[in-house]
Amino acid sequence: MSSVNSLGQLTEGVRRPTTAAHGQSGLTLLIAWRNLVHDRVRFAVTLVGIAFSTVLMGIQLGMLLNFMHTTSTIVDHANADLWIAVQGVRSVDLATPIEERRRFQALSVPGVAAAESMLLQFGSWKRNNGVRELVLNIGVEPFAEMGLVPDMVPDVDIHDALSVPNGVIIDRLYADKLGVHSLGQTVEINDHRARVVGFTNGIRTFTQAPYVFTTLKNARHFTNRSENDITYVLIRVKDGFSKEEVARELKRRMPDVDVLNTDEFSFKSRWYWLFTTGAGITLVSSSLLALMVGVVIVAQTLYASTLDRLPEYAVVRAMGGPSSYLYKIVIKQAIIGGVIGGVVGITIVLVLAYISRDSSSPPQVPFWLASSIGIVTILMCICASLVSLKKVMSIDPVKVFR
């Protein structure tokens, strides 16, 4: 029991600010959190929904990134500045041959430090048990400085290895697929004998055809190409010369072929596979689908939770609370869900990416992608709160006095 006077003293404690700064004490965050955990089942559904869409987005976009990188692997790892290719080339894997004289023409251009030929040609690889696999033969000059760089083959001297007659280098990832168990094993490519003399590490193909590195001469031999056929001239520009200028001069002297710099060609190859084939579109659209599933689940659970609180929200409005106070509660509820579900989802994505790192198409989830997905997840939750915000906006405080 308390006396009246104590209320009198109490009332002196609170003087109203003229411009009220609502919701400073973190109570909206507390209400948001308690609303979430109040209904455990609904909270679990929310988190599973958010994590699910984060995982799907992460895996799809990670695969897309991996796909993008593998489509241009050959270009990115070749160590060349410029590429001469058949006119209208769309992707590194899909070029028809040009004549080898292009290389000699290029060598006479000022600013060209080195020009090397490369032949890319599909072939049929026959395993010892008779099964055939499609491969992409890549032939480079015996003492090439470009096209097949030493750090791709850590354990052997590639030039020594390729000096073995009919020697080829494949990637460890595809050894099983190509039926290779040991170095020195002999196989057949288009019915020509070949010998495995080395392995690369993690040079993935995005098609079903693994890369087979060999010498230009072998590649011609395996694929029955004429002495004059090459696919690319790889060019290294001399120090002190600009790549653009050299490219322009090459183009001027050889108007009937394409001259591309590495970035351009890399981009072109990626673009081709991502958007002119269905591959990229599929991955992007399934990520969007995952995002939409997430929005729907979060919107549903958040709305149900908002409906549960309507009488109390109406009281807040009746007491004179601004609608923004209620928006804060709803949005904080959405963001808490997004943060927890997002962290869980991204953790799962990173674990999956780590586990599958040695597979032929592991999702690549660098930090920037993981954090972007985190942000998208939170934005998704905020989007999902719009229906609830609309409901809260329409609350009529009069209703509580009825």
Place this chain on the structure above:
Amino acid sequence: MNQPVVAASGITHSFGSGANRSTVLHDISLEVRAGEVLMLMGPSGSGKTTLLNIIGCLLQPTEGTVRLHGQAVHQLNIEKLAALRLQHFGFVFQSHNLFPVLTATENVMVALDLLGVKRSIAHERARELLALVGLGHRLDNYPAQLSIGQKQRVAIARALAADPPILMADEPTASLDSETGLKAIEFFRMLAHHQHRAVVIVTHDPRIFHFADRVVHIEDGRIGKHEIVTHEPASLTMGDA
């Protein structure tokens, strides 16, 4: 007598439109003064709650004006009207509508949070107010753990938290047993007489009639009898229930 804090004049109110239009208040004029308990009495459906909503600035009347400290409020938009309520009114709702996910203390703190009061101060004050209404031992209980009478006292503490000069209660005794109900009304009387607040109580409960200073009878949306009540002073505390 002192200046009215709220003055309503010529209030007419209709709900709906066209064929469904029904007028529930007809030309009502009424003044609310500090330091007195005003009761609006009348049968169910007579328009008491609608009138309370209008003088509490929760609802704009179809016709007529409401003045708060002499200022007309009829031109204010929804958010401005809300800000006005925050500054001037404390409400006790019949269905107390406490946040089920918040403790008694936290429920009272919501009212202070709306005013931007710092958390530590709000916490302290909420506990003092709850002690004042006899809930010092229930500070950390959730509404589900409280009796109806205790919930109502939390609601009263919440209404008082912002130190409002005008207190409004709709059927405050309807869900309470007589003893608890009388204690609540005595407490409202104390707030009017000793704290110089204006208290408006809507009721159709004849038991509490004699706690009013002034009773306005509403019948079919019109003012009927208007009487001044004289009585012996009420006790000044609100006990446990």
